[in-house]
Amino acid sequence: MKYGYFDDAQREYVITRPDTPLPWINYLGSEEYFALISNTAGGYSFYKDARLRRISRYRYNNAPFDLGGRYLYLRDNDEGHYWSPSWQPTQTELQDYSCRHGMGYTIIGSTYNGIRAETRYFVPLGENLEIWQLSITNQRNTSTDLSVFSAVEFCLWDAADDSTNFQRNFNTGQVEVEDGVIYHKTEYRERRDHFAYFACSEKLSGFDTQREAFLGPYRSWDRPIVLEQGQSTNSIAYGWQPIGSHCIRLSLKPGENKQIIFLLGYFENPKAQKFDPPGSQTINKRGVKPVIAKYLNKTDADKAFESLKSYWDQLLGVLQVQTPDEHVNRMVNIWNAYQCMVTFNMSRSASLYESGIGRGLGFRDSNQDLLGFVQMVPERARQRILDLASTQLPSGGAYHQYQPMTKRGNNDIGSNFNDDPHWLVLAVAAYIRETSDWNILDELVPYDNRPESRMPLYEHLQRSIQYTLDRMGPHGLPLIGRADWNDCLNLNCFSDTPGESFQTTTTGSGNVAESVFIAGLFVMSTLEMAQIAERYSKPGFESRSSTFYKKLANDMTTTIYQHGWDGEWFLRAYDALGQKVGSAECEEGKIYIEPQGFCVLAGVGLENGYAKKALDSANKQLATKHGIVVLQPAYSRYYLNLGEISSYPEGYKENASVFCHNNPWVMIAEVKVGNADRALDYYLRINPSAREEAAEIHRCEPYVYAQTIAGRDAPTHGEAKNSWLTGAAAWNYVTITQWILGIRPTWDGLQIAPVIPAHWPGFTASRIFRGVTYQITVKRTGPGNNVNLIVDGKAADGNIIAVPKDGRKTITVEALLK
Ligand code: BGC
Numbered sequence: 001m002k003y004g005y006f007d008d009a010q011r012e013y014v015i016t017r018p019d020t021p022l023p024w025i026n027y028l029g030s031e032e033y034f035a036l037i038s039n040t041a042g043g044y045s046f047y048k049d050a051r052l053r054r055i056s057r058y059r060y061n062n063a064p065f066d067l068g069g070r071y072l073y074l075r076d077n078d079e080g081h082y083w084s085p086s087w088q089p090t091q092t093e094l095q096d097y098s099c100r101h102g103m104g105y106t107i108i109g110s111t112y113n114g115i116r117a118e119t120r121y122f123v124p125l126g127e128n129l130e131i132w133q134l135s136i137t138n139q140r141n142t143s144t145d146l147s148v149f150s151a152v153e154f155c156l157w158d159a160a161d162d163s164t165n166f167q168r169n170f171n172t173g174q175v176e177v178e179d180g181v182i183y184h185k186t187e188y189r190e191r192r193d194h195f196a197y198f199a200c201s202e203k204l205s206g207f208d209t210q211r212e213a214f215l216g217p218y219r220s221w222d223r224p225i226v227l228e229q230g231q232s233t234n235s236i237a238y239g240w241q242p243i244g245s246h247c248i249r250l251s252l253k254p255g256e257n258k259q260i261i262f263l264l265g266y267f268e269n270p271k272a273q274k275f276d277p278p279g280s281q282t283i284n285k286r287g288v289k290p291v292i293a294k295y296l297n298k299t300d301a302d303k304a305f306e307s308l309k310s311y312w313d314q315l316l317g318v319l320q321v322q323t324p325d326e327h328v329n330r331m332v333n334i335w336n337a338y339q340c341m342v343t344f345n346m347s348r349s350a351s352l353y354e355s356g357i358g359r360g361l362g363f364r365d366s367n368q369d370l371l372g373f374v375q376m377v378p379e380r381a382r383q384r385i386l387d388l389a390s391t392q393l394p395s396g397g398a399y400h401q402y403q404p405m406t407k408r409g410n411n412d413i414g415s416n417f418n419d420d421p422h423w424l425v426l427a428v429a430a431y432i433r434e435t436s437d438w439n440i441l442d443e444l445v446p447y448d449n450r451p452e453s454r455m456p457l458y459e460h461l462q463r464s465i466q467y468t469l470d471r472m473g474p475h476g477l478p479l480i481g482r483a484d485w486n487d488c489l490n491l492n493c494f495s496d497t498p499g500e501s502f503q504t505t506t507t508g509s510g511n512v513a514e515s516v517f518i519a520g521l522f523v524m525s526t527l528e529m530a531q532i533a534e535r536y537s538k539p540g541f542e543s544r545s546s547t548f549y550k551k552l553a554n555d556m557t558t559t560i561y562q563h564g565w566d567g568e569w570f571l572r573a574y575d576a577l578g579q580k581v582g583s584a585e586c587e588e589g590k591i592y593i594e595p596q597g598f599c600v601l602a603g604v605g606l607e608n609g610y611a612k613k614a615l616d617s618a619n620k621q622l623a624t625k626h627g628i629v630v631l632q633p634a635y636s637r638y639y640l641n642l643g644e645i646s647s648y649p650e651g652y653k654e655n656a657s658v659f660c661h662n663n664p665w666v667m668i669a670e671v672k673v674g675n676a677d678r679a680l681d682y683y684l685r686i687n688p689s690a691r692e693e694a695a696e697i698h699r700c701e702p703y704v705y706a707q708t709i710a711g712r713d714a715p716t717h718g719e720a721k722n723s724w725l726t727g728a729a730a731w732n733y734v735t736i737t738q739w740i741l742g743i744r745p746t747w748d749g750l751q752i753a754p755v756i757p758a759h760w761p762g763f764t765a766s767r768i769f770r771g772v773t774y775q776i777t778v779k780r781t782g783p784g785n786n787v788n789l790i791v792d793g794k795a796a797d798g799n800i801i802a803v804p805k806d807g808r809k810t811i812t813v814e815a816l817l818k
Pocket residue numbers: 487488503644653654
């Protein structure tokens with residue numbers, strides 16, 4: 001069953017019924033003002049930090065699931081009926097309904113009783129506001145007398161405090177209403193220098209700012225008393241729950257159309273100029289008024305929308321492909337790239353599953369996200385790398401998370417996730433491959449944000465490796481610390497106290513439990529360092545030459561063969577008692593996905609046949625039609641020595657669901673052993689577009705990856721959860737574009753090395769790389785994946801095309817596969 005369809009030409013997903021299995025959301029904003037919006041206009045907005053500058057209120061985990069949003073109501077004043085053109089919150093049955101989620105905008109339209117209403121929501125580039133552009137058409141053959149009501153509930157800024165500290169918060173709410181603009185100014189009288197505003201392009205026939213006055217006692221958003229009575233009360237909020245609601249009265253002739261613009265925005269005043277006149281308590285609105293006036297103007301709003309469209313054309317234009325598979329095309333060209341940008345903006349902070357008050361930006365997560373967006377926003381990726389590296393600790397370790405407003409490491413969760421520092425090496429390597437900006441390695445970056453500790457970024461990378469060298473376990477494998485990539489494999493935790501954090505509880509010395517996954521990651525990052533050291537040398541780093549790093553990679557590979565191999569697959573770990581994890585000897589959790597994927601993608605086992613064996617084992621034991629599960633057999637009880645992983649029921653999350661983040665490692669590994677069919681097959685099993693047909697099983701949005709899909713041990717096998725903010729975005733993008741399609745940035749140029757199924761006749765692609773457009777045609781001339789390149793008509797050696805020195809801006813590449 002389907003709930004909509006892809007409109008690839010418009011780069012939109014069109015939802016055709018409002019009652020999707022879960023709210024299907026989109027994101028607005030790409031700089032500092034962000035918003036989540038569901039297909040029924042639910043969601044909220046914030047400035048920079050979803051916790052500390054929450055603009056509008058949203059109720060997580062409510063019934064219905066999606067409550068709080070950008071609500072509009074229409075009221076037929078002749079009949080006394082009212083309805084919501086976005087279906088929620090009144091849930092009135094509509095004649096037709098559609099929601100178009102596009103690149104940074106959402107359009108929700110419907111018809112009810114001959115009244116067509118369509119609202120376009122977006123955030124203009126460079127502005128801290130969102131525009132709701134409502135268009136109403138009277139399709140009846142009689143005139144109609146309508147009222148339009150808007151409604152948004154303000155959040156008292158700190159979303160955590162807002163949802164807990166009621167004894168204070170019911171007393172602090174304050175607003176101002178001036179010229180029909182509703183200003184939310186809670187705490188502006190004291191330390192805040194920012195306020196929110198909600199404006200409308202039309203003359204108002206009334207407004208409300210106190211929730212209770214608008215809804216009426218004991219009522220919710222589905223039947224506000226003001227809608228029943230047809231008239232706003234002009235309430236002014238004193239404490240309780242400040243809201244913004246405008247009322248506009250319209251009379252429309254048959255066929256007549258009316259456009260109305262609403263603006264919800266955020267504004268900061270200089271501290272010394274908060275009030276106007278000075279000494280009063282009235283918000284100084286001199287700065288904000290021109291902004292409001294500008295975007296309440298339809299021409300300016302339309303222009304802003306066009307700029308947003310071009311912005312996305314440009315970002316997505318970096319890579320466009322035409323392959324024989326529409327699911328590949330649509331994810332690569334549109335949605336997967338888009339999701340990568342959303343993970344750049346949000347990390348893991350704000351989605352339907354991340355409340356915006358929990359995790360900040362993860363060190364591991366943000367470094368991996370970068371792999372998927374670096375080609376679209378290289379300068380911003382550079383800054384992200386420097387921000388991340390500034391939170392690195394002098395030991396080379398890292399705070400597991402940092403806060404986006406302060407860019408400071410988060411002490412609540414701390415460090416000692418022993419894989420963390422290596423992801424920085426991978427991110428920097430990816431950044432340099434894309435941009436050839438070697439200077440980034442010379443940037444002076446502090447440790448733990450302490451200015452006096454500034455050192456070149458290159459030194460940070462050295463310390464990332466050193467961190468592991470300083471933390472080796474009894475078998476010569478890296479110690480795991482609190483956890484590695486798998487946050488829930490907590491081998492030093494031993495928690496038997498309900499509610500205790502698995503991630504921050506450490507019992508014992510931590511000197512025994514080792515991770516084969518980190519070993520594989522270490523091989524990968526030391527090989528990257530070897531390649532960097534070959535091309536970049538600075539006095540003082542002679543001892544850490546390319547040879548030095550290659551030897552580390554070699555030695556670790558040998559250790560993995562000796563102590564990390566179980567006979568048919570790679571072991572996962574040794575626990576704190578020195579017992580194997582992920583071994584045939586184990587009662588449950590005999591095989592794990594992570595080391596099979598990551599060791600092979602790092603090159604481990606390619607020389608001795610272990611790679612193929614491990615991948616065949618993964619295929620036999622872990623692959624399901626809904627993707628490859630984390631482990632088998634699932635843990636059927638809680639294991640004190642394993643931690644959170646065994647806290648989940650079988651088939652969910654780290655306990656044997658399909659993690660869409662690590663499946664790509666296996667796909668890349670399959671590419672490395674030349675198994676094109678399997679790589680693409682695995683790719684398509686979790687590709688959201690390919691799963692669209694089974695929407696009633698998958699349930700999450702069919703246009704973006706979810707973190708997990710319930711595994712075969714779960715009663716809901718195939719059901720996705722935690723969509724949007726996941727490393728699945730970056731890794732699936734990297735896998736399909738760089739490894740399966742094989743268009744890969746390297747230090748020395750763009751490599752073309754597709755590993756595609758024999759039945760694919762080829763594909764075309766256009767890739768902008770270091771300012772040059774590569775027009776690529778891949779043609780199959782034989783069944784294999786050996787490449788011969790013809791570059792601008794001339795046969796070329798190898799499969800890497802250097803950036804031309806003669807100023808050519810377009811290069812034509814023919815890649816013949818045989
Ligand atoms: C989740 C993990 C997540 C971690 C973050 C765990 O409960 O299962 O997927 O990485 O929390 O703290």
